[in-house]
Every structure is written in structure tokens, then in C-alpha cells.
Amino acid sequence: xxxxxxxxxxxxxxxxxxxxxxxxxxxxxxxxxxxxxxxxxxxxxxxxxxxxxxxxxxxxxxxxxxxxxxxxxxxxxxxxxxxxxxxxxxxxxxxxxxxxxxxxxxxxxxxxxxxxxxxxxxxxxxxxxxxxxxxxxxxxxxxxxxxxxx
Numbered sequence: 162x163x164x165x166x167x168x169x170x171x172x173x174x175x176x177x178x179x180x181x182x183x184x185x186x187x188x189x190x191x192x193x194x195x196x197x198x199x200x201x202x203x204x205x206x207x208x209x210x211x212x213x214x215x216x217x218x219x220x221x222x223x224x225x226x227x228x229x230x231x232x233x234x235x236x237x238x239x240x241x242x243x244x245x246x247x248x249x250x251x252x253x254x255x256x257x258x259x260x261x262x263x264x265x266x267x268x269x270x271x272x273x274x275x276x277x278x279x280x281x282x283x284x285x286x287x288x289x290x291x292x293x294x295x296x297x298x299x300x301x302x303x304x305x306x307x308x309x310x311x
Contacts, residue, residue, distance in 0.1 A: 188229050188261060189260040190235075190254065190258045190260075191226055191229040192257075193247055193254070194223060194227040194243070194246075194247055196247075197246070198227060204220045204221075204227070205220045207220075207223045207246035208220045208222075208246060210248070211242040211243070211245045211246040213245075216238070216242035216245050216246075217242060218242035222239075223243075223246060226243065233262065234259075234261070237255075240254050240255055240258055241254075
């Protein structure tokens with residue numbers, strides 16, 4: 162989609178082309194690395210931090226991550242190095258990578274076991290009509306349990 166033009170013919174400064182908007186929306190890990198850099202850590206400092214924690218990652222790779230200039234998701238070893246480099250928990254870094262490269266988005270469930278997490282993830286991927294059917298079945302089961310307690 163071409164940038165929209167104002168009446169004077171210049172490009173509208175507030176319009177963001179679709180391709181760029183999609184890239185900006187999927188920038189979670191890159192944003193975390195930029196924030197570490199903005200807070201005063203150079204990319205070399207980050208690489209050194211990772212090395213100090215037993216991980217290998219280069220300054221240029223950290224720069225590429227920060228500018229969202231990496232074509233595919235980093236490996237698990239690299240994600241661990243990035244976590245050490247920016248001082249964030251590995252779970253947060255993995256989640257950010259999943260959002261950035263896989264378009265993954267989820268609400269964290271706490272206090273539930275893995276079975277419940279799998280069910281919720283499965284339901285989240287369903288079409289609305291299918292989710293409605295499952296919701297009706299779950300509500301009917303809850304109602305039957307409640308009536309059975311009387």
C-alpha cells in the first residue's frame with residue numbers, strides 16, 4: 162500500500178504503510194534489546210554479559226536483533242545468551258521471540274497445570290463458532306456438577 166498523500170501532495174507523516182506497521186507490531190524481542198541499549202548498555206556490554214554467564218553472542222548479532230534485522234527466530238542457545246545479555250528471565254525472552262517471529266500471543270495462566278494450558282491454547286486457536294460450541298459444553302458440565310452437589 163502506498164503512503165497516503167495530503168492535499169498539498171506531501172506524504173502524511175502520521176500514516177504508516179501496512180508492511181512497516183506489521184513489522185513494528187512484531188518487534189517484541191528487538192524492543193527489549195533496544196531498551197537495554199537505551200538504558201546505557203552498549204551492544205558490546207551485552208555480548209560481554211552473555212559471555213560472563215557462559216554464553217556466546219556477538220555485538221553485531223545484538224545490533225541485528227535490536228534493529229529487527231534477523232530473518233528467523235534465534236535458536237534456544239541464542240535466546241539464553243540474549244536473556245543473559247539483557248538481564249531478563251529466559252521465559253520472558255522466549256515469549257518475546259515467539260511473539261516477534263511466530264505471531265504468538267497468549268495470556269499467562271498461573272495456578273494451573275499443563276493440561277489446562279494446553280486446553281486454553283487449543284481453544285484460542287479455534288474459530289469463534291467452534292469456541293462457542295466448546296464454551297456451551299463446558300458450561301453444561303459445570304451446571305451438571307453444580308446440580309449434582311445439591
